[in-house]
Amino acid sequence: MNILMFLAPFSLGLGLMAVAAFWWSLRNGQYDDPAGDAARILVDDPEDRPAP
Template structure:
């Protein structure tokens, strides 16, 4: 029973750290262009295709 007095504050602190990390990613613009990143992998880069194959 004494373990709950240790685990409850620990879980609250861990949850606050997770919420803080989520807010930090929102403010840093991590989720601004979701579709652009998905489409960027499909676009061929002309500079890369001009290089001769080894």
């Protein structure tokens, strides 16, 4: 029963950290242009390739 006194706050803390990380990523524009990123994969642009 003593382990619950440790695990319950620990799991709540991890959950709050995950929500905070998600909120931070939203506020910093991580999801601004998902359609553009998906289309960029299909473009065959020689400038995007690494140098040999």
